Amino acid sequence: YFVPVIDDNGYQANGAIMILVPNSTATGYMNLLRTIFISAAVIFLGIMLVITFTRDPITGFMVLALFGIVAVFIAYPLLEAVRLSFMKDGVVSLQTWKETLSPTYLVALWGSLRLGVLTATISTLVGYMFAFLIERTSFRRKKVMSTLATMPVISPPFSLSLSIILLFGNNGLISKQLLHLNTSIYGLAGLTLVEVIGMFPIAFMTISGVLRQIDSTVEDASLDLSASKWQTFKAITLPLSAPGIVSAWLLVFTNSLADFANPLLLSGDYRVLSTEAYMLVTGRSNLSAGSALSFLLLMPTITAFLIQRQWVAKKSYVTVTGKPSTTLTELTNKPVRLSLEVVSWTFIGFIVALYLTIVAGCFVVNWGIDYSFTLANWGEALSRGWTSIRDTVTLAAIATPTAGLLAMLTAMLLVRKKFPGKRLLEVVIMTPYAIPGTLIGISYILAFNKPPLLLVGTGAIIVINYVIRELPVGVENGITALHQIDPAIEESAADLGADVTTVFRTIVLPLVRPAFLSSMSYTFVRSMTAVSAIIFLISARWNHLTVLIFNFSENLRFGLASVLSTILIVIVLLVWTLMQVLVKDDKLTQKTISTR
Structure with a gap:
């Protein structure tokens, strides 16, 4: 099996180590599993082939192709990881799982859960504050604050950790140089701080959409019945x-559990499962134990994912009336709104300071020791x-349109077409969103390091990883957009003789343009800033900027890491801004804030 190798200076991947698994009685067991899986897949696809192709050959072909993609790039790698987790020295064994469930790794599991709960709770509170201020008050700087609040989402996941280390680390500018403190930012407190700053935008954007859609006529009725604004908020708006x-x-809980880069830089003695799995694979070349630990981490993440999709979806909070509302009632008085503004701007100011610290680090000789101005970091960073x-x-440029088109096509098939296995297909497509990146990286190493799909070491495996990882978000956006479009438009085109590809190209794609561009924008940003799965897939031929930044940070070359982080942030911001310009605001759905 192939495992990436970093050179002695930690700068770049030089090649790969091959770990040979000896021949044994496990060979027959492995062949049996593959035979069962392939046979079941062939039978299922055969039945679907007959049913679907007899109705609509083109749709049938696309559905089969989609099932093939899902089977090869989602199901097969995960099955390979499952298989390896039950292997020990080439034979079938439960020894790996016994070691995984030992107190040593259960401590790491508890550490991940504790960090996830703290991060999710604080991030949700902060996100709700920002969402309420922007969506439900007459605050004037909404665009500026929204843009600054989403900055952590479109930057490398560990850039904030880098900045925190520069300011509050062992030789930090504030902790050591200014305040002469002996306290350490490494551990649970520092991790929670960084993850809250990095993940509260997820909560902010999620809650904003809900607050924006609340029909204010219900709140108006409460106020008309002499209820105070606080009572109305507590009894109506909050529920x-x-x-x-x-x-x-x-969502934040799931992302925190899967976070990989921040714990590697800031965890100190605090143990979490994602870093333990990485160390087992790269440090001890123990792929089976790494797979088992990743599956142990998958259990709480997949549970949270299923709860989010099923439990919340079943609840009814509909407030839509026959007449859409174009105003939202403000539920705060001036002192409350000013208090929210002060707290929010303070939080934003801290975030801006963190990013400015990264920029400052580009021009310092040796942060923490020699703060002299220099441009040498730029020359060395660019050359390396x-x-x-x-x-x-x-x-990222290859993966972006690929993921966008595949997501919209998949959404159209799931919403507009009927075929056997549709629900199964949707569930499997959404699965990568809940899978930690470490597990995907390990499973891809296992699945694609041998013929007929020998992809390890190529750029193709990285592009495929990008597409599969970000496909769920694009499909979700496409499904939401298609539900808002009358299918009669497409049916009319079909009645005039247009086939499914023509309908998709001339009708569906233009109508879902905002969702399509949003999907591409999201894919590009995530591809540029990925690290957890990519760190397992890079090679001497294809390296990734985030991995190089991480290696510089780990080797205390903060000047070089700052330069490359700044370059990465600028590239992502330029593309993100371009995409946002292309996605025009829908004036018909905008609402204004009315005061009472």
Whole structure:
């Protein structure tokens, strides 16, 4: 099996180690599993082939192709990881799972859960504050604050950790140089701080959508019945925003459990499962134990994901009346609104300071020791990192339109077409969103390091990883957009003789343009800033900028890490801004704030 190797300086991947698993009685067991899986897949696809192709050959072909993609790039790698977790020294064994469930790793599991709960709770509170201020008050700087609040989402996941280390680390500017403190930012407190700053935008964006859709006529009725604004908020607004609150908490919890880069830099002696799995694979070359630990981490994340999709979806919080509301009633008085503004701007100011610290780090000789001005970091960083910059942008540029088109096509098939296995297909497509990146990276190493799909070491495996990882969000956006479009438009085109590809190209794609562009924007950002799965898939030929930044940070080359982080943030911001310009605001759905 192939495992990426970093050179002695930690700068770039030089090649791969091959770990040979000896031949044994496990060979027959492995072949049996593969035979059962392939036979079941062939039988299922055969039945679907007959049913679907007899009705609509083109749709049948696309559905089969989609099932093939899902089977090869989602189901098969996960099955390979499951298989390996039950292997020990080439034979079938439960020894790996016994070791995984030992107190040593259960402590790490508890550490992950504790960090996830703290991060999710604080992030949801902060996110609700921002969402309420922007969506339900007459606050004037909404665009500016929304843009600044979403900055952590479109930057490398560990750039904030880098900044925190520069300010509050062992030789931090504030902790050591200014305040002469001996306290350490490493551990649970520092991790929670960084993850809250990095993940509260998820809660903010999730809750904003719910608050924006609440019909204010219900709140108006409460106020007309002499209820105070606080009573109206507590009895009506807060319960109606419950779906957003629960969804936000679960989404942040899932992302915190799967976070990989921040714990690697800031965990100190605090143990979490994602880093333990990485150390087992790269440090001890123990892929079976790494797989088992990743599956142990998958259990709480998949549970949270299923709760978010099923429990919240079943609750009814509908407030839509026959006549859409174009105003939202403000439920705060001036002192409350000013208090929210002060707290929010303070939080935003801290975030801006963190990013400015990264920029400042680009021009310092040796942060924490010599703060002299220099431009040498730029020359060295560009000479060492140019190949990684080129590779990262190239691979992201290939994955972005691929993921966008595949997501919209998948959404159209799921919403507009009937075929056997549709529900199964939707569930499996959404699965990668809940799978920790470490597990996906390990499973791809296992699945694609041998013929007939020998992809390890190529750029293709990185692009495929991008597409599969970000496909669920694009499909979800496409499904939401298609539910808002009358299918009669497409039916009319079909009645005039247009086939499904023509309908998709000339009708569906233009109508779901905002969702399509949003999907591409999201894919590009996530591809440029990915690290958890990518760190397992890079090679001497194809490196990734985030991995190089991480290696520089780990080797205390903060000046070089700051330069490359700044370059990455600028590239992502430029593309993100371009995408936002292309996605025009729908004036018909905008609402204004009315005061009472």
